[in-house]
Amino acid sequence: MTFELLPGDLYGYEGLLTDQEKTALTNLRSYLESDVRPIVNGCWERAEFPEEVVRPLAKLGxxxxxxxxxxxxxNSAVFRGFVALEIARVDASVATFVGVQNGLACGTISVTGSQEQRDEWLPRLASGEIVGAFGLTEPLSGSDAAQGLRTTATRDGDLWRLNGAKRWIGNGTxxxxxxxxxxxxxxGQVKGFIVHTDAPGYTATKIEGKISLRAVQNADITLDDVVVPERNRLQNANSFKDAAKVLRLTRAEVSWAAVGTAMGAYEAAVAYSRERVQFGKAIGGHQLVQDLLVKSLGNITASLAMVVRVSQMLDEGSQRDEHSALAKLYTTARMRETVAWCRELFGGNGIVLSYDVARFFSDAEAIYSYEGTQEMNTLIVGRTITGQAAFV
Incomplete structure (x- = not known):
């Protein structure tokens, strides 16, 4: 199977990948096109997650x-970024599932767990044997999680008792x-726990009525005296700073997914511009349509350059919070512009699900907000620029 550059990768950043990485990416792309793309509009409309993709995606690593x-x-962080991009350019909901399973669940255990915990849980998550979720956000605590977390953990010998509530928990149902x-x-320190979802007192309820990432199964979670053994306390998660280490990594991955979402909308718009005829010719031959496409490609290209560099810095060991924060706030803002321009190109057809662009347009809103709002990421970068924290 021949590796081909994506239409939205004008400067050929995928050319930075090794041959082995290109082969793995080609195999993933083939599966996404043959098995995932045909079903995602229906899943989005029904607000159902296609659980049949969990094991095949695991087999692809x-x-x-x-x-x-x-x-x-x-493999490189750049390759792992392109994995997130490839999935998001087909469906942002599946990309979000993978981001939770790999980045937040596996990532938390890898970064803050003991070696014994990594050995016990990572292979099971990697194989798709079990599905993971990540519970940080609460009904009354989102951006202020570092200070405002209300869920409590009380030690009782070799056990912990958890009480509280979580909200917007992806994969949570x-x-x-x-x-x-x-x-x-x-x-008073924030600590992390691996909680079995069948534990007494643990309840997950699906959040209904979403207009974005409808296939993602977000849940409200209540914890009513849920008992967790000490062995399931993440041994290297002893403060919110440890949670922030995970978020720095996943925030960069969300940036890649934002580029993929913009690219998916762009590819749909390019295809439509070649087939839709108005005033006697394909609309791609009209100047104002070309303007929308060129602006979209410019946003994608600039964003791709940024995320490639952020991932290279991760490989070099030089990536810091402000690097991933700037990437997240910039790429999601450019994504939001791009999907709007692409939806505009479709006219009335742009709000019909079967044309794909409506799904990308709607899903962009959630990606814009989660894993750190524009405002919070701005303050992270602003602190670096000025040397002064302005969070409160």
């Missing part, structure tokens, strides 16, 4: 490329385990 215990071959972040009542 999608949940394990980043972690030494499970990754199928040595069908996960087997959820990483729960809670404030220790003894020292």
């Amino acid at each position: 999608t949940y394990s490329f980043g972690w030494p215990e499970t990754r199928p071959f040595a 069908f996960s087997d385990i959820t990483i729960i972040w809670a404030k220790d009542t003894a020292d």
